[in-house]
Amino acid sequence: MTAQSLLTTLLPLVADLSRELPEGERYRRLLQAMRALLPCDAAALLRLDGDWLVPLAVDGLSADTLGRRFKVSEHPRFAVLLSSPGPTRFDSDSELPDPYDGLVDGLHGHLEVHDCMGCPLFVDDRPWGLLTLDALDTERFERVELDALQAFASLAAATVNVAERIERLTLRAEIYREASGQQHKEMIGQSKPHKRLVEEIKLVGGSDLTVLITGETGVGKELVAQAIHATSTRADKPLISLNCAALPETLVESELFGHVRGAFTGALNERRGKFELANGGTLFLDEVGELSLTVQAKLLRVLQSGQLQRLGSDKEHQVDVRLIAATNRDLADEVRNGRYRADFYHRLSVYPLQVPALRDRGRDVLLLAGFFLEQNRSRMGLGSLRLSSDAQAALLAYNWPGNVRELEHLIGRSALKALGNCRERPKILSLNAQELDLPDVSTPLIEAPADTALVVTGDLRQATEHYQRQVISACLERHQHNWASAARELGLDRANLGRMAKRLGMK
Template sequence: MNALELSKLLELSMALSKHVVGQDSAALKQYSKTLIFSLNQCVTADAIAVLSGDKQALTILASNGLSEDAIGRRFLLKQQPRLNAIVAADGIVSFAHDSTHPDPYDGLLLAQENRLPVHACMGFKLMLPNNILVVTFDSLRPESFQSYSDTYLNMLSNIVLYQTQRVQESITFYNQARAHKAIQPPKMEKKHALVGESVSMQTLKAEVELVASSDFNVLIQGDTGTGKELVAKHVHQLSARADKPFVQINCAALPDTIAESELFGHVKGAFTGADKDRLGKFLMADGGTLFLDEVGELSLLLQSKLLRALQSGEVQAVGADEIRVVNVRVVAATNRDLQHEIKQGKFRADLYHRLCVYPLHVPTLTERLDDIPLLVGFFLEQLRTTLNVKQVVMDKLTLTKLLQHDWPGNVRELEHCISRAALKAKHQQWQADIIEIQQIDIPIKSTSEMPASLISGTPRSQHQVSMKSAVEGLQKQLIIDAMEQNQMNWSAAARQLELDRANLVRLAKRLGVDLKKQFG
């Protein structure tokens, strides 16, 4: 190695060692951003990403040079041969520019003019006690990484591994101290992870993590389509009951005639048609979690029977003499305002207080518009598998259109909208390897396209959209001013704005800054 390479490795080690580990659930994500910034100084690439997961699937913790919808994607290793090879190997793994293995980021690099496959790729894994981190480097130029020696890359990966282990140990010690116990809860299945990094979702995740470590009953409240069932599963999987049953029942579909049998079970001959013994949902969930979905739809008669079981922890099957004790944690969900229902005499106040030991509010999609790119990426990765295509992407104008819609049906409406659009796009682009969803595939009207009379009642959405436009407008003007002040020198402008030069170029391109038109 030459002196320049040694200097870069030394700067990498010093930068990572200076990173202050945060004391929250986003600590590893923050470290990943610092890691990417530092690696940018060591390796020239169009995109660098840090992924986290296990030997089944990986998700992106942080990235530079990838489109917004890449972050929400969940990459199954059995479907991603390059990521699978990196996880299976020890040390740096490089792929030839003509490798037949598809790259997980094909069509997702910001540096490309068109939806082109990645030409150069390499990466390495970091084995940690509770998970696996993978660092990937991608470029559109086939020869990008050929100038780096194996010695240099191996030393780089060893430095990153050492510093990452230090950060992971700090995070683990903090979590154990906060929980007042030395054993961490079982690892959550990634398929039930909550997607979103907005302020409201970070608050929800912190609340879920907090209540999951207890045995309190939980009441999840939120509009239809916000993902209350997903939150319930998240609570269960982060709890000490994660390896026990998670049993759910839709209270809205429970007629009074069979409800008692569904909840508490029955014995053979208890009533006409009871030809064998049957366990109720409480007994099926013994030791685990019982999820009562749409609990606000229960009749007053069923509410009284449910209350009795919650108070005593005892259930009696229909037609049985024996009373059985159950150990069940109850998580309930509703889209109704139960306090209003209590005033109307439609819901029992004592049952409400039994269920609402710890309330959780799931935000509407309008309250978390910043999460739409992540959700889009998450759904597109699922659709890639469902539609059996190499890649599904979305153009920027279409994504902007989604950000400007009101989404009365929340995340569920967004998912169905994207699914329909992807199917249409596949039908129209049936010969393409990379399917691109365009505006024509999504027949929704953005807020800006609607008459004022239709959106006057939704000031929150208007404020969010105008705020996003204002921020982008400010960024655009700052770039133009910096370039003008520095005689069109990208490096000088980047120093003035305290940005990496490559990041500044990508940001200008994303914002549509036309310097020729401005200055020439």
């Protein structure tokens, strides 16, 4: 590389440092410049977040890579790269598994990375992350001077430093961990609807407003509730959850408000309710649409006064609780139909937050697939777990009635089945479209007679419920009345299907 071409590659990057660029774009340009300088098949920039490496930008790697979260202790190459102060090049016959095996957008069937090098980045003398370069053929990097990578890494460090400073000015809600530590509770996604959701979480998280989270089954409502709590000023106080659907009415009350000894048969001891446990923190009422009118009235009183009484006691307790609620029902509709109290509904929906369906999040489905693939790879002790390109296309084409949860289960199930079909443990396990175990979308759930329009007379609600009954019973028929597998096909949680069937008078 001549000094002239080196300058033409690097100068724009130096200029970028002082420019206002959208998040991601800065990093993408950085990787492009690196690939121009040091030819390779794939490059990545990863940020170190505790024990995890989070890809911020990738070039030449499959789309799902951006959603993967790499635990450093499970990827020895990353560990080696992070532990040396300068660039490292791995011998092409190195025995260490490569985290990108199967992920480089290479020629068909050419999946294993053969030449690999990388360099840690330091910001304020602290390890910030990694730059990595990979090639599918051997000895590609032989001629490349490690000095060039080292020089580039300094420029990269300056770039991330600038980006971090800009980012630090805005609150960051994307990444947080459960108080217990290990589990990575992150909301994966880069689509516009996802980003809008994250912005809203930041916005409302900073307030003390009551939030009503709505959205289809499996979209991530619970995760959103946790994120709101984590970004709020109450983050270091408890987040207490109650699933309102899981308990019969009498127990819901004692769960919420607590009881004194002898308040009802079986109340052997005095017990504090979720409200008191959440004092100072947040109470998350999941499936809030399932509360009976009576309990709604009692909750309303507590919300209005901030005072509650344990069951069987007339003593008042003062509580300071922020409320978050979630439902996949249309509560406004429930109000119109007299099944929900209007005043309670208005108390809940001070800030309504709609979580978008997975089918509306574009390529996020691939990122999420990558996130779950890496989890399963780790759990199953595999070297690499990847999607073939027809599998990626199938995921993008499917309409995900059960949203993220359906995707999570699908990946886990498919990986297990694919492994079961292997005679010996593969180095790289690829899932193709057939192995994905997607419901056959080409056959409609109900065969409608051709050319006959569906004639609906009377009340729309009754017609809809009638249709739902038909779909559910046909599906149960197909699954020999196995509720769990029928729920899977319908993209519903098993408990939700049970409740729905009950509401439709089928149980």
